[in-house]
Amino acid sequence: MKYNLLKDIIGLMEDFEQEAEKNTLYPRSKEGFIQWLLDNNSTFTLYEPYWEGKEKGRSPESAINTLLVQLNRYAKSYSKSAISGSAFSTQEEFIYLINLRTFGAMTKMQLIQRNVHEKPSGIQIINRLIQQGWVSQTDSEVDKRSKVITITEAGVLAIENQMDKIRQATMIVTGNLNLKEKLELIHLLNKLENFHQPIYHKNVDPTQLLDVAYKEYIRNTE
Structure with a gap:
């Protein structure tokens, strides 16, 4: 009996397990293995x-x-459109509150980085939230130089008052994609x-960012 096919499959599985150790995008499961094959094997035509x-x-x-x-x-x-007529000035204010409600209290910089903002812009948003009484800030127990931001009851109420419209906006953005297409898109965006x-x-x-990012691009596409 010839085992060439089995050897090839085992070889692919070994490659997959090595990739799964460093890339959490691929769970160690049948589904993860199949997705890895689709993403990385040139024999699959698209x-x-x-x-x-x-x-x-x-x-x-x-x-x-x-x-x-x-x-x-x-x-x-x-x-x-979803926040029109409300006390929210920008969608970023809403997103900051959602992150605090979902992930809990965090430092100013953690909150800013989670939203992929530059520090000056992020600080302005946080200051507006403080002025509205939607978040509170306290000294960090880990680093006294840092401030920890926490959503308040007023902030939670502000979110809930607009949540129906925000959900509508969120659904509209996904347009006419079916569930399978949405899951595929989540995979690619992740x-x-x-x-x-x-x-x-x-x-x-910023003056060095493009060079650094391009080197990382080359490393990941070789």
Whole structure:
């Protein structure tokens, strides 16, 4: 009996387990193995979609960047509509409160970094939340130089008063995707998040950021 196929499968499983040790995107399960195969094995052919400008040589990277920017603008417009007539000035205020309610108290910088903001912009948002009485701040027990931000009962109430409209906006953003497509999109966006987040947390000087990020891109695509 020949075992060449079995040897190939075992080899793939060994490669998968090594990848799963360093990449939490792939759980050690049948589903994780299948997804890893789809993402990394060139023998799996995928349907190639059309994108604007493709026939003129426009790259898929260019199309992805444009689509992400446009989708972000659509989402912002829906969020702006959802908070119209409320005490919220921006969607960022709402998102900061949601993060505090979901993940609990955290330092100012932890909250700012979780929302991928620059420090000056994040501090302005937090100050507005404090002025509204939606969050409170106390000295950190770990580092007295840091302030810990906690959502207040008034902040929770402010969220709940707008939650129905926010849920509507959230559902609208996902548009006409079915459940399978939504799950596939979550997988792809998580993969991008896992690439970009470590770079962001390095707090690289803007003048050096592109070089650092490009080196990481090359390392991950070789």
